[in-house]
Amino acid sequence: MNHPLNIGVIGLGRLGRVYAADLAHRVPNARLVAVADKQADLAESFAKQYGVSKWYKSHGDLLGDKDVAAVAVITSTSTHREVVIDAVNAGKAVFCEKPISISLPEAEEMLRAVQSAGAFLQMGFQRRFDAGYVAAKKKVDAGVIGTPVLLKSTSRDPFRPPIEFCDPRVSGGLIADMGIHDFDVARMFMGNVRSVYAVGGALAYPELKSVGDIDNAIINMVFESGTVGVVHLSRNAVFGYDIRAEIWGTKGSLQIGYFRETPILVMTEEGITHDVVPHFMQRFERAYLAQIRDFVDNVLGGREPTITGADGVAALRISLAATRSFQENRPVEAGDTRSATL
C-alpha cells in the first residue's frame, strides 16, 4: 500500500463522524478521501466542513472509487453483511465496527467472503485500544498478577436508548448489544468461552417488556481453560458512564476503573463528591483514535488485523449463547448458538 493510506468512511452516524473526523485530522498515515451516507446532505456537509474532496450517497459508489484503498464501515449493523462483502469484493481493506452482525449465519457468510477473497478485515472493539485495557494486558503478560483465574467486566450506560432501538430484532437485545464488548474483553484476557448462564430483567424500565428487552443482566462464564468470569450489564447508571473490569490472578488483581470527567473533588456538608464521564464518547475518545490508527498502520505495514473477523464471530457466539441462556434459564455452551432468537 502507498503511504498515506487513502481511506473512505461509510456511514456518518454519531460514531461514523468520530472516526471520519479522526481520519481527517489526527491520523498522519491516512488521507480521508471520501465519505458516504445514505443521507446525501449529511455526507456533503461533512465533506465540506472537513475538506474531504468526494462524497457519495451509496456505499457502492464509494467502493467504485479507484482512489479509495480502504474503508471504515460504520453503518447500522443490519447492513454490515452487504457493505462488508461488497467492500471485500471491490478489493478494499475493511475496518468494520462491532458487532459484525447479530445473525450468526450472516456473520459466517462474511467470514467466508473475506477468506475466499484473501481480504483484510479488522473488527472494531475499541476497549482493546483504551489505555487502561492496554496497560492491564501488558501487566498480565508480564506476570504482575500471576495466572489470571477470574474476570469481571461491567458495562453500565447512564440511560436506556430510545425504545425503538431496544427492540432485540434491531439491537440484538441488551446482552448482545452491550455485552459483546465485555465478551470480547473476556476473550482478550481469558481466552475462549465454553459456556454461559444469564439472569436479568426489565427492572429499571418496565416499559422495555413491551419490546422484549431487558435493562440489567448478569452473565456467568466458564472459559475453556476452566477459569470463570462474570459480566454485569445495565442501562441505569444514572451517575455517568461506568465501564470497569477486573482481572483476578493468583498473585494479585488488576482493576480497570471508571473515568472521572474532571479531577475535582467537591467537599461540602453533603460529603466529598466527584464526577464520572457522561458517556462513551468521552470515555473512549482516545481509544477510537488509537484503534483507527492501528487499522491504518496494519494495512500499510502488511500486518495481520489486530482483531479479526473470527474474533468478531466468537464474541457474537457468546452473545447469542448468553441471550439463549437467559431465554431458556439454563447454562448454554458457546457453540450451541444457531437457533437463538434475538
Next chain:
Amino acid sequence: MNHPLNIGVIGLGRLGRVYAADLAHRVPNARLVAVADKQADLAESFAKQYGVSKWYKSHGDLLGDKDVAAVAVITSTSTHREVVIDAVNAGKAVFCEKPISISLPEAEEMLRAVQSAGAFLQMGFQRRFDAGYVAAKKKVDAGVIGTPVLLKSTSRDPFRPPIEFCDPRVSGGLIADMGIHDFDVARMFMGNVRSVYAVGGALAYPELKSVGDIDNAIINMVFESGTVGVVHLSRNAVFGYDIRAEIWGTKGSLQIGYFRETPILVMTEEGITHDVVPHFMQRFERAYLAQIRDFVDNVLGGREPTITGADGVAALRISLAATRSFQENRPVEAGDTRSATL
C-alpha cells in the same frame, strides 16, 4: 432480665476470644461471668487474664450455672446443634455464631427446639452491624438509590485456610463457608432468593482438589422479587481482606468498599500505593462489638432477635442450593436443597 446481663461464652477459639474480651470490657450492659472451652487450660487462663470468676471444660457445666442468663455459642459449627439445643433447654438466651449448621436437617431441628421452648436465639452475621452495611441500609430505606434492582457482594480472603479445614465435610466448602455471609447480606437488601447458579474451581490452589474444595466461585442469584444478584468468593486476595458490596438501584448505587489499614499513601517511582486491612479481625472489629451489644440489649429489652434462627436457615438454604448448583451445573431453586452433598 436483670441489668447487667450475666453472660457466658462457650468456645474460646480465635473468634470466641474476641467476643469474650468484648463482653469482659466493652459491653457496659453485660457481665462476663463464665467461659467454657473443651481445652480446660485455655478457659482457665483466659478467665484469669480477664478477671472472669468461673471457667468450665464442658458446655454442659456452664449451662448448669444458675448465674448465667445468656450464652454466646462460638464453638465449631459441627457442635452447634448440640450446644444450642442444650442451652435452649437450660433456659438460656442464646447467641450463635454463623453458620447455624452445615446440615439443613440439623438446623431445622434447632429451630424446632427454639420454637417449642419459646427461647431467644439470635444468629451472628456481623456484616449487618458494620458501619458500612448499616449506613447503606439506612440510605436504601431512605430511597437514596430508588428501588434496588441488583446486588453484588464480594468476599475475598487473603489466603486459604489450612487444607484440613477446607474439607467440605467440615467447612461446608467454599460456597457455604464464605458465601453464607454474602447470602445473608443479599437477603438483608433484596429479600428472599428464588434460585442460584454457581461456577468456580480450584484455580489458585490446585491442591484443594484433593479434598474436594474450590477457591473461587461466582454465584448468580434471582430473588423472589425478580431482581438479580451475584456473589464472588475467593481465597487468593493476596493484597488483604477484601469485602465489598454494591446495591444497584433505579436512581443510583451504593458501594461498600474495602477498608484501608492506615490512611497513608506512599508515592514513589513505583506509583501511588495504599494498603488494605489484612484480615477479618481488623475489618470487623467494631462490627463484632456492635453485634454482641445488640444481642445483650435485645435480651435485656425483651425485644425480638435482630437476626433469627430462620434467617440462619434461609442463608444456609441458599448456600446449599449454590453448592448443589455448582456440583450439578444447573440453576437450583433455593428450596430444592435437601439432598445437597456438602
Next chain:
Amino acid sequence: MNHPLNIGVIGLGRLGRVYAADLAHRVPNARLVAVADKQADLAESFAKQYGVSKWYKSHGDLLGDKDVAAVAVITSTSTHREVVIDAVNAGKAVFCEKPISISLPEAEEMLRAVQSAGAFLQMGFQRRFDAGYVAAKKKVDAGVIGTPVLLKSTSRDPFRPPIEFCDPRVSGGLIADMGIHDFDVARMFMGNVRSVYAVGGALAYPELKSVGDIDNAIINMVFESGTVGVVHLSRNAVFGYDIRAEIWGTKGSLQIGYFRETPILVMTEEGITHDVVPHFMQRFERAYLAQIRDFVDNVLGGREPTITGADGVAALRISLAATRSFQENRPVEAGDTRSATL
C-alpha cells in the same frame, strides 16, 4: 512499679472521660483506681458507672491517695502548672495532655519541677500514636522516601468552638490551640524549627475579631536542618474533621489522609460521594487508647517518656513564635518567643 499500674485521672471533661473509660476497660496493664473533677457529682457518677472505687473533688485529695501511683492530667490548660507540679511533688508518674501550658515561663517552671524531682512526665500528643503517623514514621525511618526535605501538615475543624473558648487569653488563639499538634508532628518528622512566618485572618467567622482570634492560618517553617514546611489551620471544614500531613522526600512522598466515617460511596446523579469522620473523637479514638497504653507501659517498664516535657515546651515555643509572627508580620525565630502576647 507494680503490675498493673494503679492510676488516677484528674479532669473528667470530654477528653478526660475518654482516657478514663479507656483506662477502666481497655488497658490491661492499668487499674483505674480514682478519678477527680472539680464537679464532684461528675466524678461520682463516672466512678459509679465504671466501677471506680474512689472519686474526689480536689486534685490534691487524689494526689494524697497512696493507692495512686500515676495520674493522667486532663484538666483545663490553665491549671496544668499547678496540678502537674503538685503531682510531681506527690511522687506520681504524670501524663499531661497537650498543651503543657500557653505560657512559656509556666511551662519552664513545670520542667524544672520535673527535673529537680527526677519525676516521670509524659506529654500527650495523640497523633504520634495514630496508625497513619506511626506507619509514616516507620517508612521514613526505613528510607522509603529517601531524605525528607519538606513537610505539610493540615488541621481543619468542622466548626469553630464557642466564642468564649476562642479568646486567645484562654485558648492561646488558633495558632497555638490547634497548631501545636502540627508543630509537634513537624518536630517528629523534621526535627527542630528555626523560624516561622504566619499569615491568616478571621475570614470565615468575622465575629472572631471581637475576641482577637482568627479562623484560618498558614504558617511557613524553616527547620534547623534547612528543610522547610507549612501548616494550614482552619475552623471551617464544614464537611468533617480533616487532618492530613505529607512528608516530602527525595525519593517519594508519604501522604496521611483524612478518615472516612464509613466505607460507602453513594453514586447518584449528583456524583460519587463519600463521607469524612465528623470530629477528632472518631478520628483519634484508637490513638488516644494507644497513647495511654504507651504511658502505662513506659511507667511499668521503667522506660523514658515517649514524648517529654521538653517536647511539650518545644512545640509551645513554635506556637508562640508563629503567633508573634502573625501579630508582627515578620519571620520569627522559634527561640524568640518570650514576649509573645497570646
Next chain:
Amino acid sequence: MNHPLNIGVIGLGRLGRVYAADLAHRVPNARLVAVADKQADLAESFAKQYGVSKWYKSHGDLLGDKDVAAVAVITSTSTHREVVIDAVNAGKAVFCEKPISISLPEAEEMLRAVQSAGAFLQMGFQRRFDAGYVAAKKKVDAGVIGTPVLLKSTSRDPFRPPIEFCDPRVSGGLIADMGIHDFDVARMFMGNVRSVYAVGGALAYPELKSVGDIDNAIINMVFESGTVGVVHLSRNAVFGYDIRAEIWGTKGSLQIGYFRETPILVMTEEGITHDVVPHFMQRFERAYLAQIRDFVDNVLGGREPTITGADGVAALRISLAATRSFQENRPVEAGDTRSATL
C-alpha cells in the same frame, strides 16, 4: 478577521510543536499557514510533515508575510520582548506563551507597545483552560463553596531540568519559572496579591547551589482582600507530574487533583497501586488545545483576550516579589519588585 484565521507559529521547540500540530489539525477555525524557527531545518521538516506551505528561519520574515494574520510566540522567554513587539508592530494578533518576560522593565515595555498599537495580545497560562480549573471556577462562581478564603496550589515536577536551564539568569529561578503558573491561578480565584513570603532551598539536588537555584519552595500569599494562600513548588516528584490546587471556602472546598495516566489499580502483596501522568504534556494536552482555540475564537470574534498582557505582568510581579522575599528572608509587597535579582 476572516474565517478561518491564518496563523503562524514562531518557535518550534517542544511546546511550539504542540501548538503548531494542534493548529494544523485540531482547530477548525484556524489555518496554520507558516512556521518559523531559528533552526531552519526544523521549520522545514515540520512544515513538510504537517502540510504547512511556508516556513521561515527568522521571525521577522514570518511577520512580513501578508498571509499571516495572527502569530503564536512560543520562543524562549528571553526573546519574547523582541518578537512580541515586532509582531505587534507588524499588525498581527499575538498569542504569547508564559512568562511574558523575566524582566519587569521588559514586560512593561511590551505592554506599552501593545497599548500604543491597540494590538491584541493574549497570554498563555494553560491551566485556566484545563477541565479541572474551568469546572472549579464555575463552581466557585456558582457559590458552591461559599466565599473563598484561602487557596493552596502545588506544582511538582518529576525531575529537575538540565542544570544549564536552572540558572536563574535564564529561567528566572524555580519560584518564577514554575511558580508563575500558581500565581496566575491564585489571581484567577482570589484576585490580586498584596504580599508574599517564601522559604525553600536546594534540598533534593544540592548541585543546584552551583547555579544559585533551588528545588523546593513554599510561598505564603496575602491577597488584597485579606484572604491568604500558599504555593508549594518542587522538582522532585519522582512518582509523576503532580499539579493540584485547593480553593477553600466558607461552605466547602474544591480540590483539583493530580491525573492518573491510566484508570488501573494494581492490587498485589505490595498494596494497591495506581500511576500518575508522567509530565505536563500528558496532563495539559487538552488544555493547550482549548487555549489556542480560545485565542483563535477571540481574535475572530473581536473579543477581548481571556488573559491579558497585564495579567502576565501581574503574575510576573508576584514571582519577582516571592523571589526577592526568599533572597532577603522577609515578606515583600507584590508592588515592591523592581530591583529583584533573578
